[in-house]
Amino acid sequence: MTISVRALLGASALCTLAAMANAETTLTIATVNNGDMIRMQGLTDDFTKSHPDIKLNWVTMEENVLRQRVTTDITTKGGQFDIMTIGMYETPIWGKNGWLVPLNDLPADYDVNDLLPAMRAGLSYDNTLYAAPFYGESSMVMYRKDLMEKAGLTMPEKPTWEFIRKAAAAMTDRANDINGICLRGKAGWGEGGAFITVLANSFGARWFDENWNAQFDTPEWKQALTFFVDMMKESGPSGYATNGFNENLSLFQQGKCGMWIDATVAASFVTDPSQSTVADKVGFAMAPNHEGVDKRANWLWAWALAIPAGSQKVDAAKQFIEWATSKHYIDLVASKEGWANVPPGARTSLYENPNYKDIPFAKMTLNSINAADPLHPTVKPVPYVGIQFVAIPEFAGIATDVSQEFASVYAGQESVDDALAKAQAMTNDAMSAAGYR
Amino acid sequence: MARSVTTRRKIVYTVLAWGVGLLIFFPILWTILTSFKTEADAIAAPPKFLFFHWTLENYAVVQERSDYMRHLWNSIVIAGGSTLLGTVVAVPAAWSMAFVPSRRTKDILMWMLSTKMLPAVGVLYPIYLMFIQLGLLDTRTGLVIVMMLINLPIIIWMLFTYFREIPGEILEAARMDGATLRAEILYVLTPMALPGIASTILLNVILAWNEAFWTLNLTAANAGPLTAFIASYSSPEGLFFAKLSAASVMAFAPILVLGWFSQKQLVRGLTFGAVK
Numbered sequence: 001m002t003i004s005v006r007a008l009l010g011a012s013a014l015c016t017l018a019a020m021a022n023a024e025t026t027l028t029i030a031t032v033n034n035g036d037m038i039r040m041q042g043l044t045d046d047f048t049k050s051h052p053d054i055k056l057n058w059v060t061m062e063e064n065v066l067r068q069r070v071t072t073d074i075t076t077k078g079g080q081f082d083i084m085t086i087g088m089y090e091t092p093i094w095g096k097n098g099w100l101v102p103l104n105d106l107p108a109d110y111d112v113n114d115l116l117p118a119m120r121a122g123l124s125y126d127n128t129l130y131a132a133p134f135y136g137e138s139s140m141v142m143y144r145k146d147l148m149e150k151a152g153l154t155m156p157e158k159p160t161w162e163f164i165r166k167a168a169a170a171m172t173d174r175a176n177d178i179n180g181i182c183l184r185g186k187a188g189w190g191e192g193g194a195f196i197t198v199l200a201n202s203f204g205a206r207w208f209d210e211n212w213n214a215q216f217d218t219p220e221w222k223q224a225l226t227f228f229v230d231m232m233k234e235s236g237p238s239g240y241a242t243n244g245f246n247e248n249l250s251l252f253q254q255g256k257c258g259m260w261i262d263a264t265v266a267a268s269f270v271t272d273p274s275q276s277t278v279a280d281k282v283g284f285a286m287a288p289n290h291e292g293v294d295k296r297a298n299w300l301w302a303w304a305l306a307i308p309a310g311s312q313k314v315d316a317a318k319q320f321i322e323w324a325t326s327k328h329y330i331d332l333v334a335s336k337e338g339w340a341n342v343p344p345g346a347r348t349s350l351y352e353n354p355n356y357k358d359i360p361f362a363k364m365t366l367n368s369i370n371a372a373d374p375l376h377p378t379v380k381p382v383p384y385v386g387i388q389f390v391a392i393p394e395f396a397g398i399a400t401d402v403s404q405e406f407a408s409v410y411a412g413q414e415s416v417d418d419a420l421a422k423a424q425a426m427t428n429d430a431m432s433a434a435g436y437r
Numbered sequence: 438m439a440r441s442v443t444t445r446r447k448i449v450y451t452v453l454a455w456g457v458g459l460l461i462f463f464p465i466l467w468t469i470l471t472s473f474k475t476e477a478d479a480i481a482a483p484p485k486f487l488f489f490h491w492t493l494e495n496y497a498v499v500q501e502r503s504d505y506m507r508h509l510w511n512s513i514v515i516a517g518g519s520t521l522l523g524t525v526v527a528v529p530a531a532w533s534m535a536f537v538p539s540r541r542t543k544d545i546l547m548w549m550l551s552t553k554m555l556p557a558v559g560v561l562y563p564i565y566l567m568f569i570q571l572g573l574l575d576t577r578t579g580l581v582i583v584m585m586l587i588n589l590p591i592i593i594w595m596l597f598t599y600f601r602e603i604p605g606e607i608l609e610a611a612r613m614d615g616a617t618l619r620a621e622i623l624y625v626l627t628p629m630a631l632p633g634i635a636s637t638i639l640l641n642v643i644l645a646w647n648e649a650f651w652t653l654n655l656t657a658a659n660a661g662p663l664t665a666f667i668a669s670y671s672s673p674e675g676l677f678f679a680k681l682s683a684a685s686v687m688a689f690a691p692i693l694v695l696g697w698f699s700q701k702q703l704v705r706g707l708t709f710g711a712v713k
Contacts, residue, residue: 022667028656028657028658032672032673033670033671033672033675033677034672034673034674034675035670035674035675038502041502057657057658058658059657059665059669060669061665061668061669062668062669062673063673064673065653065668068654069653069654070547072562072565072654073559073565076562076566076569076651077569078565078569078574079569080574080575081657081658133467185464190673210665224589245671245673245674246673246674246675246676249676250480250676251481253477253480253676254481254482255481263674265674266674269676274477275476275477275676305502342484433477
């Protein structure tokens with residue numbers, strides 16, 4: 001009897017040990033719904049084959065829901081996610097607050113020095129990388145080569161705003177429903193707010209001076225906003241005050257825009273014949289600057305993978321991040337879905353790859369990303385990091401309000417002066433309340 | 438003498454009723470149509486109404502990418518569970534307010550309704566923290582409780598309105614015959630208020646099914662219902678309206694069918710007692 005009990009105990013102990021050896025780690029990954037992320041979900045077999053003890057659970061969310069969801073979780077230490085997809089806005093703020101696991105011990109074969117310098121800088125705080133870029137983007141001009149030719153103009157590689165305005169007017173053909181230029185006007189800090197901020201940067205404006213005083217009362221802002229409103233009135237689509245990325249993408253793909261200045265990642269959509277009617281007629285140029293201003297309207301953004309501090313599964317999470325943002329993953333996508341579909345804008349080696357150089361928008365994407373400097377976003381000095389945003393927690397709220405004021409100018413309900421005065425007052429109030437000034 | 442209705446008037450009313458009905462139904466119809474289009478047709482301008490290349494591809498993609506059945510099951514458990522639990526709590530509460538009102542009954546009713554006026558996000562953090570402590574995050578149990586609490590004021594109000602229509606004398610008669618309180622509620626009140634209770638249940642199932650704040654914020658990989666399923670197809674960078682429409686149709690189809698079969702009950706319940 002005793003022996004059988006012992007045997008049973010021994011057997012069960014062995015079973016437990018065996019079970020522990022095979023214990024699966026389940027990683028829950030919060031992510032956004034975009035083409036590159038969905039593609040990665042389809043390719044995870046490659047990871048789970050080499051890591052049979054790690055199981056992946058995906059939670060895909062709309063961008064704003066994701067931001068709200070992961071912010072709630074990380075600030076309350078909810079522990080719902082082992083890996084979070086976050087952007088360049090959150091990373092330095094969360095890194096500073098100690099909410100993320102630093103990624104400072106990546107293995108040599110990961111080759112952290114291969115990450116594009118602008119991406120690495122934007123995803124670091126105090127020179128420590130807190131999120132690994134999965135893909136990155138800047139902004140550039142996408143234009144219709146045929147319409148440009150018809151207008152008798154040639155797009156320079158580095159156009160000025162003045163040229164863009166002239167070309168837009170020349171390309172506009174209201175009778176045939178062709179707008180010379182399509183740009184974002186939609187309220188929201190990441191929509192129209194992002195665009196008007198880079199446009200203002202390229203006119204020499206800035207959000208704050210060194211003492212966190214709002215700068216909307218400066219001539220640069222007035223000039224920038226007036227220029228934008230006038231150009232859109234001349235050559236933009238009606239109702240542009242509510243157009244964001246997707247609305248402009250749809251207009252451009254249907255041949256209703258002469259030019260569109262937006263995320264470099266849009267290049268792969270507008271040149272894809274399965275969804276774009278103008279796929280073979282698109283040319284690319286650098287984002288413009290105002291004549292005499294040494295800053296272009298290039299923004300910088302990355303979707304990156306980060307691990308919340310306090311996670312119990314840091315090792316497994318790091319292994320996944322290393323896989324998803326590696327050179328090997330880029331090769332994997334290229335071999336399965338072609339070079340045009342690899343996640344762009346994260347690694348230098350991609351742009352040195354001869355196979356990728358044939359992609360029509362590759363060079364311009366790289367040049368645009370390299371032109372963006374998140375540490376020095378404006379002509380005059382600023383106390384913040386970030387180009388189309390200011391990397392402080394209060395920015396999202398303030399910029400959403402400001403962009404709403406601007407959107408009412410675009411809709412013809414308010415004057416440029418009134419909107420700027422309101423923006424100045426509300427920004428200073430919010431910054432005083434938050435203790436910056 | 439009954440008022441005669443002319444044929445012309447009849448036609449006008451019929452056309453008007455159909456017009457309003459179609460207007461209300463149009464967004465649903467458009468979503469259904471878009472779900473059968475290619476992504477290029479989905480954004481075509483001018484929009485294509487019926488003459489486009491019909492495809493089931495979006496449904497295939499959605500099926501392949503997401504675990505629809507798990508989300509559906511979560512929706513059924515959360516909507517059904519919270520409504521049943523809510524009804525069990527609300528019947529006695531509405532009974533006491535309708536038949537043995539006190540001086541403060543009206544205030545209590547108003548106070549309950551006022552809890553619906555608070556923006557949900559205002560209590561997100563306290564609830565989130567409580568859920569962490571109780572281990573309820575991303576569980577169906579947690580969502581059943583939250584949904585029940587959210588809809589409870591509506592359930593109580595609706596039941597209260599129906600119960601008030603029932604003459605108290607009938608319950609008194611039951612009591613005279615020696616019925617206990619339990620027997621009175623179960624065997625006298627409930628059968629008489631059944632249409633009202635049924636429509637309350639139906640309406641609350643629909644409300645819980647469609648709720649998209651708590652179900653998105655309190656779930657992750659396990660307990661996400663169909664609202665989380667739809668949300669995962671909304672994209673800020675890229676035009677995936679056809680796939681989003683297919684996911685939406687799959688999410689609202691069950692509740693649409695339920696509504697279709699019970700429309701008589703719903704209409705009767707919603708109008709009964711509402712007009713005084």
